[in-house]
Amino acid sequence: MAKKVLSILIGSECTKVCELNYKKKYKNKGIRVYRSLVFETPKGSVEDGFIKDMKVFGEELKILLKAAKIKSDKVIFSINSSKIANREIVMPPVKEKKIMDIIKTGASEYFPIDVDEYILSYRIIEKTTAASKRNQRKIDKKEKKLAKKQAKENEKALKKKSKTEIIAENMELMDSIDAETDYNNTENDKISLENQSKEIKNQMRLAVYAAPAAMIKNYYSFAKLMHLDILAIDYYGNSSYQAIRRQSKRGINVYVQMNEQDTIISILKNDILILQRTVSYGLYKLINIIQERGYGQDGDEQDPIVLLRDNDMLSRDEGNIELEEVAISDSYGSTASRQALRESIRESLFTLVGNVVRMLDYYKSSHKQIDIDTIFLTGALVEIKGVEKFFSTGIGLPHKLMTKLSSVSASKRATAFRINPSNFLSLIGAVLSPTDFVPYEFVLKKQRRSMVIATTFLTLVCLIGSIGTVYVSYTDYQMASMELEEIRSEYESMELLSGAHDAYDLATAELMDLEKFEEMTGSNNDKIKDVIEQMEKKLPSSAVIHSMKFTETGVTMNVTANDEGTGSNALIAKILKQLKGIEYFQDNVDISGINVENRDGISKVNFVITCTYVN
Template identity: 25%
Template sequence: MANKVLSIEIGQTLTKVCEVEHGTKNTKVFNCFSFQTPKDMLEDGYVQTSEEFANSFREKCAEYGIKNKNVIFTISSTRIANREILIPLVKENRIKSVIQANSQEYFPMDISTYQFTYSILDVVTEEDKKEKKYKLLVLAAPSDLIESYYSLAAFCGLTVVAIDYNGNSLFQAVKNQFTQETSMVIKVDEFSSLLLVIKNQSTVLQRNISYGADIAIQTMIDSNAYGENLSYEEAANLFRKQTCILESLNAGESMKDSSRQEDTTLTIDEKIQRTKIEITDSLRYLINNIMRVIDYYNSRNQEHPIEKIVLTGLGGDLSGFSDLLSFEVGQKVLVLTKINATNIEKALKNEQLSYGEYVTAIGAAIAPLGFMAETVKLIKDKKDKEKDTKIGWILLIGGLAISIVLILTSLISHISTVAKKNSLETKISSLEPVEVVFKEYQSVEVLYEKMQSIQSLTELPNDHLLAFIQELEEKMPANINVLSFTATTKMVTMNLNVTSKEEAAKVIVQLRTFESLDDIQVAGITETNDESKIKTVNFTVNCTYQTNTAINSENSAASTEIQAE
C-alpha cells in the first residue's frame, strides 16, 4: 500500500521539502515548499539539531496543511566514499553480504564506523573470461553522519523511513526520460555539482564537482549593480527572471578595459555590463570541470559518446547558463522540464518554484538506497534474530534426526576411505627410488646449461675469421685487389682497389650481406689513372663484427647488480 512521506533535501542555503507518495510505480507529488536553512546547521552533509529549523519546518507544514511525520532524507557529503566494483552474478538478496565480506578491500579504512549501501549500475560481461557480473556503485557513509539525520528527525518529531544518496535520488527522478541514447544530467547546486551519465536507463558514470552556482549569485550580490543589499533568495530570483550571463566565457574580452574603471565613473548600464562579465567569468571553473568529465567519458567510450546533455538544479534556473554551457562544450544543453512524477505542475504552482529545485527531493522517494542508523539497525537485527530463533528450533529437531542418519553413513564412508589411504601409501613407498633418479636428472640438466653458457662466453667474432675470408673469396669480384688486411677481436679493416666506382659499390653491397658483420664503414675512396690511362679506385672498408649476445647479456646483468648495490 502506498504511503505519503515528506522527502527532504537540506541545502547550504535552502531546505527543500516535498510531500510525495512513496512505494508506488508512478510517484505523485502533493506539495512542495522550501525555507531558509539556519546558518552553520549544515557542514559537509552533517546536520545539527536546530530550534530555528524545527520551527520553520513546523510553520511551513501548518501553512500547507501537512500532518505527515514520516520522512526520507537525501544527502550529499564528501565524507561519503564510493567505489565502482564488479561482483559475480549472484542472487540480488545476496549482494549485500558479498559487499560486506569484501568491504575492507573496497574501502581500506576502519569499516566498523561506516554504513554501506549500493546500487546496481549494470550487468557486464568480462572480455577475457566471458563471464557476466554485476557492476555496482558501493557507498560507504560514516555512521555518525547517518545518526545526525536520525537525531534531527527525532528533534523535529519525525520518523525516518529511509536515507538516500543525492546521486541515486537524481537518477531515480530522471531515468525514464532517457531511453537508448547516452545522456548526461548535470545538477548544479549552490556549492557543488553532480554529473550523471545514463545509458539504457542505467548509471554508467557519476562524478561530483566542488563548484556550484553560489559564486555567480554572490558576484551579483557584491556588485550592487542589480540593487543594493540583495538577499540570497532575491539574487537567485533575479537570475531566473533576467539573463545576467553572457553567451561565452570570452564574450566580454572587448569590454574588460571599461570594466576596470571606478564605479563612480560608470553608468548603470556599464555597471550591469561589467557585472555580467564578472558573473560569466565566475562560472569558468565550473564549466571547465564539466568539460573535463565529458572529455574523460567520451575518450573512453568513443563508440557511444554523450549524445544529450540536460541541466537541472539551481544551475538550470540561471537564465542564460544553458546557452553559455552549450557554447563552451560545443553541444546543445537543455534545461530539465520533466521528471518521473505526476501532479508536479500543480505542486509547483508558486512561480518561484522549479523542477530543478526539487528534482532530488522527489527522486529520493522513488527508490531510496536506504542508509540506516546503527541504533535502528540493532533493533531490526534483534527482531530478525528472534524470528530466526523460532525457525532454528524447528530446524534443530529435524536436524538431529538427519544427523543420526548422516553419522551412520559417514562411518561406512570412513572405513572405505582408510582402506584407500593405506593402498595409496603402499604405492608411494614403491615409487620412492624414482624420485632419487629424477633429482639426479635435474642436477645434470642444470650443470649442462651452465656449461653451455660458459662455452658461449668464450666465443669471439674473430674465431670465424677463416670462414669470413672464404666468404670473401666467394662473393668478391675476381678483379679486386686486397692491399692490406687487418683483423682484431671486434673488426676487420681492408684496403682494397677495383677498376671502377661501380665495382666498389658492388663490393660494399656484397659486404653488407655478410651475416657475421654488424656495420660497414667506407672511408677514403680515391680514383687514379696510371701512365697507360688505366683507372683504379682505391678505398678502405671497416667491417665491425656482430657482437656476442651472450657476453652482452652477462655484462648487462653485471651492470644491473652493481647499480643495485
C-alpha cells in the same frame, strides 16, 4: 492506495521538502507531488549534511510544515555530504543476500576509512549477461552498417565537389590524415572491446556507498525529536540518478544538475549510469560572485536570482537589457560597471563548463567509438536565462533544459515544485529506490524483535495445545459425570434387581478410570510457559535460541550468544549460575557442546543446555 510521505533534502544553505505518494515498488507508475516547500536553512544549524543544531532547525521546519499544511509523519531523507564516500565495483553475479557480505569483506580496499565507523550500502547499477552482450553486439553491427553507408554517401558528395573545394580540402590534408588515424584507432578500439566482451563473462556493476555512522544516527535522532518515522535514508547522488534514469532518452546523454552547493554531472547510456561526478560549484557560488560585485547589497537575497532569471547576463551582446549601473567600491576605490558584472558571471560559470568538458574528455578517452547525443541542463540552471546557448557555445554539443519531469504530476498547492520541477529531482529519486542507510543498533533491535515474536508464537502454540488437551479431558469428565448421575437416578427409581448392583459397580469403575485419566493428563509440560518466561529473564540479551525441545523429564536447547568480551568460560559460568536459579531445575542444569567462533569481529559461543525437572 499509496501513502503520503515527506522527502527532505537538508542543505547548509537551503532545505527542500516534498509531500508525495510512496510505494515500495514503483516500476513505471507515476508520482504525485501534493505539496512542496523551499526555505533558507537557519545559519549554523547544518554543516556538510550534519544537523548541528536540531532545536533551531527543527523549530523552523515545524513552523513551515504547519504553514504549508503538510501533516505526513513518514519521511525519507536524502543526504548531500562530502563525508559520504562512494565507489563503483564490478563482481561476478551472486545472490543478492550475499552481496553485502562480499562488500564488507573488501570494504577496506574500496575506502581509505575506518569501516567500523561507517555504514555501508549499495545499489546494483547494471547486470551484464551473455544474452545482453549478444544484443549489444547486434546493435553495434547495425551502427557500423549505418556508418559505412554514411561514408559512401560522403564519397559520392566528394566527387561532385568543385576544384576550389578540392584545393581547400588538400590544404587541410594533415587534418584529414589525423582524422583517418583517429578513425583507425576507433576501429581498433571497437575490435578490442568486442574481443574483451567475448572474454568477460556475466558480471555486475555496483555503486557502493559508505556514510559515517554518526551522521546517520544524527538523522535518526532528529526524526525522533520531530516525531517522524524514517522509511529510508538515501545518498544524494543515488537520488539524482534514480530520478534521471526515469527521464532518460535513448542513446548517450549527459545530465548537468546544478544545486545550491554543488553540481552533479551524470552520463547515462539509455537508463544505465556510465559515469557520475560531483563538482563543488553551485548556485550560491554564482550568487556570491554577483554580490561581490555590489549587486543586491540592499539585503534582498532574492535580487541576484531575479537578475539571473530575468536578464540574459551570459550573452556578450548587451542588446536592450536594462540594468541599473551598480557602483561598488573596493579597497582601491574603483567602480565596476554592469559589463564587468556580466563578465564576472560568465567567467564564474565557465568554471562549471570547464568541469563538464573535462568529464566528457575523460569519458571519450575510454569510449572513443561512442558520441554524446544531448546534454540536459537541470536544477538551478533551468532558471538562468541564456544558459542553454552559453553551454552549447562552450561545449559544442546540443543542450536542452529539463523543464518537465515525465511520470511526475503536481497539484496546484505544490507551488515551488511547479516553478522548476527539475530543482526537486533528488527528492523524487529518493522515494524511488533509496540506498537506505540503517544503523547497526537498529538492525540488532529488529533481530531481537523477530526473536521475541518467534518465542512468543511458540509459547502460544504450546499454551493452546495444553488448553486443548485440558478442555477435551474436562469435556469427557463432564459427560461421564452426567452419565453417572443419570445411572444413579435410574438406579434409585428402579426396583431392586440382581443386575442393577452390577451395573452400578461397572459405572463406578468407569468413573474411577476417567478420574485417573484426568490425573494422568497433568504433566511437567504444563510448566512450559513459565519455563520460557524465566529463560528469557535468565539468558543474556544477545542469546539466540535455535531450537528448544520439551520432554516429560526436562528441556534441551541449542543456543548462540556473544561472549561480550569476557571470554566463553565466563559466559558459560554466568549462564549456568542464572539457570540454576530456576526453581523447576535447581542444580539439574548441564551445558555441553561448547563451540566458539568469530563472525564479523564478534565472538559467538554455541552450546547446548540440558535442564532436568526436579522431582
